[in-house]
Amino acid sequence: MARPIWTGTLSFGLLNVPVSLMSGERKVDLSFRMLDSRDRKPIRYERVNAETGEEVPWKDVVKAFEYDKGSYVVIEEQDIKSAAPESHETVEVETFVDAGMIPPQFFEKPYVLVPAKKAEKGYVLLRETLKATKQVGIARVVIRTREYLAAVMPQDDALLLMLLRYPQELVDPADYKLPEGKPSTYRITAKEMDMAKQLIGSMSGKWVPDDYHDEFRARLEAVIKKKMKSKGALAKAEDNEPEAAEDTATNVVDFMSLLQKSIASNKRTPAKKGAAKKTARKTAKKKAPVKKAPVKKKTATAAGKSAKRRTG
Template sequence: MPRPIWKGSISFGLVNIPITLFPAESQSDLHFQMIDSRNHARVRYKRVNEVTEEEVPWNEIVKGYEFEDGNYILLSDEDFKQADREATKTIEIEDFVDLRAIDYAYFDKPYYLVPGKGGEKGYVLLREALRRKGKVGIARVVIRTKEYLAALIPEGDALVLDLLRYHQQLRDLGEYAIPHGDLEEFKVTRKELDLAETLVESMAAEWEPEKYHDEYHDALMAWIEKKAREGKTEALPEEKAEAEAEGGKVIDMMALLKKSLEGKGEGGRKRKAEEKGEAPKRKGSGKPAGTSRKESEKKRKTGEK
């Protein structure tokens, strides 16, 4: 079980719910050390005084805020405690808003909220009220030494505190060359749009987050384990570089969409069946309709045709 971030309470109206804040993320990043290639010794950093060029011990280092060029305000642990008022241990809900009204770009980092002793009833009450009304609580919370805007969201049996980005943290889309205007302006035809919509429908699926994982992490870890078993260093196999697109080349969007649709949806199955000389299956007919996706995948893996 992960370590708690801090203990505090949720406050809305006159209701006060004791909670413990836990991280919702599980970090799986690989951590690497910097190594000197000449003798394989670890490379370490030193904290050096830029005036004396001498190493500075940790117990002599304090935080400083540069309020003017070259002028600093030094802050001790006591200074941070002065700003850490009792109220900062409270998730103070200021508003209740529709979850759908919050653009996904505002969501930053999730935390799980676990009720403290005696807080179960208030926890369940708030969770169900939010769920039934389709609302989330907008609150401010101080974690360590920084204040955050956050959304309190019901998720299953839990309440999730999702930190939000402030509006000023998001760049204005007007800064970027994002295409806008009528479809005709970009020469998008009705047929192309219909094919694109058909492709989207053919690839539609239920959201199953557990089926997606960091494949690069797995592949890199497998390679590291292979090198460890062999006890020697080997060069990574070179991948074929993708051909670069020719400058100014006109993209045949219709052809790309048609190619993407091959093997997708009813149309793709029909074409496959026709290529094999089989009659495509009609819905409810009980007749063969070509190879199913699972069977095709099995044959692809075993090399069958």
């Protein structure tokens, strides 16, 4: 059973609800080890002095901040502790805001708040009140040694704690060169807008998260299993990346034509489970323009038989 990150209280106004903070995500990345290709032994990374080349033991390692090139100020553990927030056991809600007021780029990481025994009433009271008012609580919480900004929000039977990024951690989109102005500035006609809306309508569906899977990870797992069975023999992943269509959208493409083709293809997103990739490939094969008639590829067996006939 999963263990809590910490236990403490969820505080809003004068109300305190004992809770446990549980992880709301699951790591599924495949991790790799670095090996020496000569004997397949793991490589060990060492702490080495940049000047002498000698290994530095952990007891002699200190943290420092480089304030100028080659100039450092050493930071002791007590310095870090003195700057750390005092409260480590409270999710303290400071204000409530409309749920739609927080831009998506602020959300960083999910946690689940689980009520302690006999603390269900306060938990449910906050959850249902947030649902009724369509608001979320903006709070501060200390996890390990860092203070985070967070949003407390309801989802079904749960209260989620969503860690938020601070404004200084985000890049302002205005820093980049983006197309400004009205659609007419880019010669987008009312008919093209209508066709685009029709396309979106034809592709609209319900959000079903289980319909989406990390297909790269699944293919990589298959390669790993294949290599395990062949005792390390070279196995090559199949290249299933579809070729780009010749009429890939750019600023000079006939948008009306593309929109009409998209609507005519009657594609819908998302597709049913396990069928999304196959449908996309079939559609790409049917719709992608080709200059020459496709030539059937001979299998290795067929090619071998043909060669025998010619030599015979």
